[in-house]
Structures are given as C-alpha cells and as structure tokens.
Amino acid sequence: MPILASADWLILLIYGFFMLSAGISLAPAMAGSREYLQAGRKLPGWLSGAALLSAGTGSLEVLAMGAAGARYGLGSMSLFALGSIPAMLFAGLVLMPVLYGAASPPGAPVRSIPEYLGLRFDQKTRALNAGLFLAMALFSAGISLYATARVLAALHVFDIVANGLNLPPTGILLLSMALPALLVLAYVLLGGLTAAMYNQLLQFCVLVAGLLPVVLLGLKRAGGWSGMKAKVPAGFLHAWAGAGHTGGHWDMGTIGLVLVIGIVIGGGTWCTDFRLLQTAMAAKNVSAARRAPLIAAGMRVILPLLFILPGFLALGLPTPRTTILIRNENGAIYHEITVVPPAVEAGQGLVPAIADPATGKPVKGADGQVLLDYAMAMPNVLLAFLPSGLLGLGLAALLACLMSGAAASLTASNTVFACDIYQAFLKRNASDKQILKAGRWAAAGGMLLAFGAACAAMRSNDLLDAVALVFAMVNAPLFAALLLGALWKRATGHGAFAGLIAGLVAALLHHGTALPRGEQPGIHGGWIVVLHHPANEMALAIGTAAFAFVVSLLVTASVSVFTKARPESELAGLVRSSQPAIAAWWKQPESLAAAAILLAAIAVNLLFL
C-alpha cells in the first residue's frame, strides 16, 4: 500500500536538497582545519544554542520520548526536563567559560574535550578518553541509524525505491540506513561542522513544523486539554507514575531518583558529551558560548510536550482491526477487507505489539502479557493525523532526528580523531592542511564504522539495549573527571586516569550483577552473577550510570590526594578558580536568564502534577 503521495515525496526531496546545498555552499569557506573542525569559532550564540538542542534531540531521544509518553504517561515530561535543564544551565553558567576559554598557548583554544583533559591532566588521560569517545560516538551513531531505519521501513517510506531496484526486505532496511547516511556524510565532508550546525538549525525547525500540527490535531480530537486529562486514568498524568519504584509519592526514594537523574544522566549528557558541547565551543566568544546552553535550555522547556504528547495520544486512539465490510450497492455486494497484521491488532491503541521477525506473531513477555513496541507510537500517530502533503513534512521531521544525531556524532568524532589521535600521537608536526585532510578521512571512515554498527544491530536487536550501558561506561566517569578537573585545582592526571578506568569497570560490574525483573541474564544485565533486581530497565540504566559516576568521583579524588598536584602556574585558565574574575552572579544576565528558565521549567511541570 503506497503511503506516500507525490506531494510528500516533493517535500522530502526539497528537504534533502536544502541539506546538501548547505554543504555545497559552505565548502569554499573550509580553508583550514579551524574552519572545518570548529566552524571557524565565529558562530552566533543563538545558532549554537539551536544546534546544541538539535544535536541532543537525536532519533533515539525522540523515539524514546514518544515511547515514554505512551508507556509512562505525560509525567515522563518531568523526567526529561529534570534530566536536561539543570545540567544545561550548569554547563552554561559554570563549565563553558572553562572549556571555551581554556588556552594553553595563547591563541590556540581548546578544540575538544579530550584536548582539554590533555591540558588539564596529562596525555594518557587524553588518549584514553579520545579512544573511548570514538568508540561510543560511532557505536551510538550506528544504533540511531538503525533505530530510525526501522521506523522508516515500517512506514514503507523507501519501498517505492526498493521495489524499483527489486530489493529483498532486508534491502529496504539497508536502503533506509544508507540513503540518509550518505546524505549526512556528503554535507559533513563538504561543509564540516558549519554545515552540520546550519542543518541542525533547519532540522530543529522542521521537527517543530512537522510535529506541532500532530499535537494540535490530537488535542482537538481528544477534546482539548481538559478533554484529554479527563480521558486518562487517574494517576497516569502524575509526574512520577511508573518512573520509579515508589509509584508517585514524594518520599525519600523519589527525591533520590530525581537527584540521580538530574546529576548523572543530565550532567553526563549536557555537560560532558562532546557531540553536544562542540556546538557551543564553535561560538564566536565566551559569552556566546555561555548563552548557547541557556538558549537550548529555554527551548527545551517546552520541547518534550511536542514529543511526549503524540506518544501519549497513541494509546487513546482505536486499535486497527481486521475488518470485513459488506456493502450492498445497486444490487451488487462488495466485500471490503482490511487486513491488519496480528502484531498491530494485539497492540494497545496505535502502539503495536513487538512482532516476532520470523513469524510476525506478537511477542509475549515472561508474565504472559504482550510486549508493546513503544518506539512505533510516534510514527503511527503521524500516519493517523497528517493528510498527504503534511505527512511529507512529518516524515522529514523523523529523518531530521536521524540526521542531526548522526551528523553530530560524525563531526565530533572527526574532530577528536584529527586533534587527539592524529595530531597528538600519530604525527605531532602535522601541518594544518594535513589535519584538515585527516578530519575528512576520519568522517568518511567514521561513517563506515557507524554503518557497520548499524548492520550489526540489524542482526541482533539486543545491541539497542547496550546504548545505556555504553553511556554509563564512558560518559558517567568522564563527567566526574571533568567536574573535578574544572572545579578542583588539586585533581591530578593520575587521579583522573584511574577514575575513568574505575568508572568503566564499575559500570560493567554493576550491569553484570543486576537483572531487571522478568529478563534473562545477558545483554539486559546479570551476566556475571545476579545479586539484585531493579524494577525495570530504566532503573537498571540509571543505577549503572550513578554507580559508575560515584566510583569514578571517589577514585579520582582519593588518588589525587595521594599524588603530586601540578603547580598552579600551569593551570592558568584551566580551572574555574584561575579564571579571570567576572561580575557577581546577580549582575550577570546569564544567571538571571538561567533563573528564569528554571522557574519556567517548574511552572510547565506543575501543569502535570
């Protein structure tokens, strides 16, 4: 059944053309490695902010938010807000001046997080982090490629192309990964970080333009805000329903959960991940770099509404059923048969059940309940509400998520490769032209590796669940090292190195000894020996990250105390206490803006309490 009309295709093609043309028009400006890897460090704050937000809203996040809306209710919005906004404000107010302004030889600003670690600590910490970062970035780029390709294949977007080429079903999936991947690679190779950030701005706008009509139509259908609230079972709208083990009461457990999510998950993402921070580090000066996370936080306050509401609406709509409609018209009898796959029919609302790839039958969990494929909530709502024409824009929005995340991974990993592997260890006296070339080759090689990871994920679906583990192994310890490095001048290189390794091992140990209820030991945890049972996968992921963070923090601090600190003269500009003095906090526009954003976030979340 052809889902896309020619109008939809026209809009998708125009969108693709615009993304490519950003690369083509910026290619002549890529004179040196600074232009290519750091966008020349001359972009305005609002552009950095929009790109930062877009890079942080990759396909996994968007699908996850839609899924959380369907699974945990509107209250999951508070979780996403908590997991990001305080961390973004902290990044803007405290970390950006240190990361952006750090310059060991004057005029040579820090280009990446590993490079900062090299200046602040030592070369072994830098090498370790660069290697881990590359592995993580390319792995998760591959996973998000696969996740979105699955959605595109389920929506039959590229079926026309694939049928024209006579491809088998796996070919459609491969094509849905390869076409967007090639487009991203083309504009990153041509225009570097600048093209990626220009496109992230466009992607952000397309995301809003494609999803807002769904939200508006969905609300209208449900009878407005109050109509929607009335249809929901009591407690489902509550902020913490389903999130923790406590079931929605403000007790110690909930407050602890809130702190852990805010500090570890939010900090590990928005204060640590170079895929996001690179956009702020490309700003034209320190104050623009500080503004970028604040602008992103301001937009982030309302963004989850756009993603969570469609997923939430999906549950309330009627489930498609196989129907036979018999009509009697002018004496002739028509049988109209609508066939719906069993997995769709077994679902709840528009959320289908997970289909067994071999039989197409719905998969059942250990408790006999049908497992729902929440990631399809969002795409199905798009199909249900958007007429052809607008549907093209909605699909462009889904594609935009895939591309902004993949492009951010690609530009970040080519910067890390060129600066922290190639120039730092392989060829110390490399010329600027050689660094530029290394960056471009790294982009091409990185996309190849990411595509390989995507193909591996296609073979074994379990890899999708490894993303949270990889985050806990790499980002949570790194956040501890960065936090201590930027704020505590006593932290040493040996301490940070030991902390990163200890955090990685701690994440593996925690994951290996905990098993969510109703899961088999393996990629879901408990592969060493099962010692305890977290409530669900989300609790396991949060617990693993928190454990890795705490272990890394303790190890870094204690090893630092027993090793020799670097003299303060060497740390000029690399630690917060050695930064040039800035005005008292109530005189800075940034901190006032941050306070306003925090209040707005609280106000929006109170709507759901």
Next chain:
Amino acid sequence: MKKASKDLTVKSAASPAMSPTIYVDARIAVGMFFALTGTILSALGLSTRGRADVYAKSLGIDANLWWGLALLGFGIVMLAFGRRGQIQMEKAKKLRL
C-alpha cells in the same frame, strides 16, 4: 597610505581566518526552505479544499492550507531576519578590511 592597504591585503590572503569567503546567514536557508514548502502546502491545500477523503484524517480541517500558510509566514520572517543579519555581517567584514 597606499603601502598600508597593500600590507593588509597580503595579510588577509595569508591567514585563513581572514579569508574573503563569507558565510551565508543560516536563517536565509531556513527562510527559503519554509517559504517554499509553505507555498507548496498551501497550493496543495487550495486544490484539494473541501475533499472529505483527503482530510478525514485531520478531522475535516484543511491542514495543508492552514499549516502551509503558517509556515510561509514563518519563512518570510526568517528571511527578513536573515537578510538583516547578512547585511550586518558584510558591514562588519568591510570595516575589518
């Protein structure tokens, strides 16, 4: 005077940071995209206006027309901002040279 200006041109050719290439303001591209898609969507909306089968999904609202017009408006606003930004950027460039 003449000598000074010559020195400047040599310097600007040598350092890539001062290269004569100018970035296009990002808002111009965004504005062009939305002006174009907005026009296409509203044209589609006009031509299919009143067709119940097309708009059954969107609760009988001609979503293409109305959302197309909204996007067209957004595109024009972005183009206006982008043009202003571009003029300022070129002015700043001229001052530096």
